[in-house]
Amino acid sequence: PAYRPLVPTVDTTRNQYVAGSLVRTSNHTLIVGAVGVGKTMTIQSMLDALPAEKSYCTINFSAQTTSNSLQDTIEGKLEKRTKGVFAPVGGKKLVAFIDDLNMPQKSKFGFIPPLELIKLWADNGFWYDRARCEAKYVKDMQLLAAMAPPGGGRNQFSQRISACFSVINMTQPSDAQLRRIFGTLLNNKLAEFADDVRPLGDPIVAASVDIYRAVCKELLPTPSKSHYLFNTRDLARIVLGVMQASKAFYDNKEDLLQLWVHETFRIIGDRMWDPADVAWLRKQLDERLSSTFSISFAGLFEEFGEQVPPFVNFMRSNMDVPPFEPVRDMGALKDMLTEKLEDYALEPGASALDLVLFKDALHHVCRIHRILSQPRGNALLVGVGGSGRKSLARLAAYVAELKVFSIEITKTYRLSEFREDLKGLYRQAGVANKPTLFLFDETQIKYETFLEDVNNILTSGEVPNLFPKDELGGVLDELRPAAKAAMAGETQEQLMAFFLERVRTNLHVVLCLSPVGETFRERCRMFPGLVNCTTIDWFTEWPADALYEVATRQMASEDLGSEEVKKAVCRMFVTAHQSVEATSRSMWLTIRRRNYVTPTHYLETVRNYKALLAEKRTELLSKSNKLSGGLTKLDETRVQVADMKKVVEHKQVVVSQAKQDCEELLVQIVQDKRVADEQEKQVNAEATKIAKETDEANAIAQQVSAELEKALPALQEAEAALNVLTKKDISELKVGTPGAAAIWFNAKRIGPYITGSPSNWVSV
16 A cells, blocks of 8 residues: 555565564564664564464554553453463464564663563563462463664663564665665556656656655754654655656646655655755755756746745545645635635534634645645644644644544543543544544643553554453444455454554544653654654744734734734734744853743734733723813813803892891891880889889788688688578568668678679669
8 A cells, every 4th residue: 555665675575584484483573673674564564464373463662661551452462261371362373563672661770661571471471460469371472573773762671682582683775775666666656647757757766865865864863853853754755745646737847846846845844943954955955956857946946936835635626536736826725725714613513713824824734634635644743832733733634524533631631531532533433434633732641641542543553452352342343344345354353453444544643742842852752653653744933924914813803093003013013023033042042041932922912912902992091081071071160150150240239239238227227226225224124113013012912811811711601601592582682571681781791892882782
């Protein structure tokens, strides 16, 4: 297949024969060779050709591999025969292929625990059950391992370990072998192309080999460029990229050379963050173009402004198999991606992506889409926070019609929850057969063991012991009808191989990491699959036009009075950000201290300006309203004062009249007071006189009271005599009957005290 090209050479055939002979005779074998010489590919071809009585499993070591995880992985491939004895399933013999044997970290005592476990088993045929502390004998298993020489995260181990293996050394292929391998592939692809294009296979491969050798010699890894790890995989990717050309659209030399330069920049140039390195690569390509193809770099890309355009295969959506061609109209590309961005926001469960599609963003979308469109294409997006890695990856996945799968980190998220998410990912890609993008961000790496599982996905496609045996049976049963339709076999091994092949076909991994600090370098060293099995796209600093466009987008809703003022403010943002970047670089060169200025800081600056602008506008509007209200009150007060002045003038007339009346009344009061004073004197004199008469009357009253007290007994007697009178006596008195003389006498005596002295009888 295209992702695993294998062209036999003398060395590969020899090594494959020797290793196969050792494996067939059950000898533990170790193949040593530099990265990219074809160890894994040779071993995989040999394993695929094993006889039916042998099976195999692949185990990828990393810096996080422990003896526990190795033991659990191998035991997951075994079944219990008798008490304490385990053997491969189905009575077969198991070949355990261990890749990157010397990757695990050394313990503090200087040994490598997984290798010591292997030596324990190789010498004694057993290891121990860690829970019961009982011996577990493992039968019918042999080891086949591969590793690169020590260095770059790979450790040296003692001869005690290497003595367990038969060692085979694989040397670096020569330039002639590389030209033969990749020339065979490319010439076979170009066999049916036009006459101008068909002879270009060998020259392109020769120029690619020269570029590869120059890159390996000049661009060595350094602490700040630890990802400069180039091997023949990169050369293979360049040639496979050129093989994306189609006969109908690549009918001349210039088009194919443009594609070759583009692929070289994508594989080698995209991982460069230093402009000097990019310029060096461009110079190398210019020299190869001039010497081999008699054309300059500037002349080849004259119609594109002497810049390498992005190549895409989604611009011609009306074709069943759209060609992989350069973008000649960046405006049309931007319009199309903007439309895709709007369509993505309408997808159920998807949130709108706040993206500004400036020139660099368009290039990154095209690069990510190119990676996702390739078989088993995986990407490593390296950039500081806020550079748009995840958002651009989601847009590229939507354009490539991939379903994005991502995990959600919580406080209680552990390795078990991560494994459950991976199960769902494998079911989606392997059972449901859905093309899927696994988007994994550095903020989601809660434990470094997460990266070990991701490293296994990238290198072999299999996460050891992901599914327990009971769950694995259910997964394989769901997959059985599809495997039967594809004639992939129905045994458990065949179903498992079909499941993993489906996963690797449908699953694309995109890692988003930051180069800040030492973490990125350590992860590249500890997990080699992050670099070797991915295509790196480095997100460099935003250029001035990108900064300006982002600021313009952010300030679109703001009213600054005029467009000129708004443009000036946006340019001010760009100048401020770039000046801080320049000062940070100067500080690094001067005092060797880093100050990272990220796009997030730039966006926060613009947002803070907008927030401060809104705050100040609110504050000024409040003050303006207060001032306007005060002026309104002053106007109202002025009117009221004028009205009050008129009232005061009228009242002054009334008051003056009232004052005059008061003065006249005061004069009258003074006169009346004089009269009252005189009357008071008279009243006082009368009062004195009356008081004197009152005293005299009181004296008379006392005298009369004394005399009355004396007369009261006689009065009481008279009243008593009067009470005994009857009607008859009154009648006699009226007619003057005898005895009247006495009555008359008495009447005259008491009359003065009652009614006066009687004058006749009737009055009596």
